[in-house]
Amino acid sequence: MxxxxxxxxxxxxxxxxxxxxxxxxxxxxxxxxxxxxxxxxxxxxxxxxxxxxxxxxxxxxxxxxxxxxxxxxxxxxxxxxxxxxxxxxxxxxxxxxxxxxxxxxxxxxxxxxxxxxxGSPLEDSVLGLGELSYSSKSMLAERAGQSFPLTVSQGRILSLLIRESPNVIRHETLLNAVWGEQGGTSAALHSHVCTLRALIDRPFDKPMLQTVHGIGYRLVDPA
Known part of the structure; x- marks a missing residue:
């Protein structure tokens, strides 16, 4: 590196x-x-x-x-x-x-x-769910024509949520996907998810990122 x-x-x-x-x-x-x-x-x-x-x-x-x-x-x-x-x-x-x-x-x-x-994707992939998409190469998410750059950790979280939608992803699964066994806390995960929600949901009428209290998060297509 x-x-x-x-x-x-x-x-x-x-x-x-x-x-x-x-x-x-x-x-x-x-x-x-x-x-x-x-x-x-x-x-x-x-x-x-x-x-x-x-x-x-x-x-x-x-x-x-x-x-x-x-x-x-x-x-x-x-x-x-x-x-x-x-x-x-x-x-x-x-x-x-x-x-x-x-x-x-x-x-x-x-x-x-x-x-x-x-931060090194195995392939140049573009994931999508409804009007939301994420490119692992550019590290840009886009919803309804509005684009925003993500950090490595945010991109990792969003990729997993898109791939598994509409399933609930447990906190432990997200923590391991982003930080492995060497780091990461529930507070850190919550902070990243809050930032993601501000980017992909707050400017729009219908939210996509849902909290399942005590378990984890999921992403849904509101259409």
């Missing part, structure tokens, strides 16, 4: 760089938020490892601007902020996964491998 580390603490960045490089990955580094955003927009990376407490532009704002620019590159956020609200804020700004410092390097690599695998 080609990995961009955006981290202002040089010792942490150096440790991650050394570990990942020894594992065969190609690594680059940006020391502040503005530099990180410029690199992320101008170059192609498989994964971005992003600190939150950055100078010049904080990690949340960097991630939001990256998503607003239409980039779907997987983002793993690193932070010392460990509250549930901090975690949910990260996902709301477009992160795909979230780790709290201090962390184990082997777990970090396992997490980014899952994100990379999930």
């Amino acid at each position: 080609k990995v961009l580390i955006v981290e202002d603490e040089l010792d942490i960045a150096a440790n991650i760089w050394d570990f990942l490089e020894r594992r065969g990955h190609v690594v680059d580094h940006a020391v502040d938020g503005r530099q990180g955003l410029a690199r992320a927009v101008d170059e192609i990376f498989d994964i971005i490892i992003l600190d939150l407490g950055l100078p010049r532009l904080d990690g949340l704002e960097l991630c939001r601007r990256l998503r607003d620019a239409g980039s779907g590159v997987p983002v793993l956020m690193l932070t010392a902020r460990d509250t549930l609200e901090d975690c949910l804020s990260g996902f709301e700004h477009g992160a795909d996964d979230y780790m709290v410092k201090p962390f184990a390097m082997r777990e970090l690599e396992a997490r980014i491998r899952v994100l990379h695998r999930n």
Whole structure:
């Protein structure tokens, strides 16, 4: 994988760089938020490892601007902020996964491998349900002529919901599909689903994404 580390603490960045490089990955580094955003927009990376407490532009704002620019590159956020609200804020700004410092390097690599695998579709497929469609290649969802880019995790969730519609997909199944056995929480899943609902349902009269309380979610064609 080609990995961009955006981290202002040089010792942490150096440790991650050394570990990942020894594992065969190609690594680059940006020391502040503005530099990180410029690199992320101008170059192609498989994964971005992003600190939150950055100078010049904080990690949340960097991630939001990256998503607003239409980039779907997987983002793993690193932070010392460990509250549930901090975690949910990260996902709301477009992160795909979230780790709290201090962390184990082997777990970090396992997490980014899952994100990379999930972000690399086996085929260029376009899935559809009624007026809703999703392209795994462009990572764009479209409903009734309106299109919107999705993150890797959002695309993974939507793909599974479309494929299995109108069946109910359990929370555990969605968690494993997006994060594998190495990460992901019910709160993270809920945050991603809320973002998806805001994109594919809120602008329209008839909702498609349904919550089955205590069990999971399903997608239906309201036509």
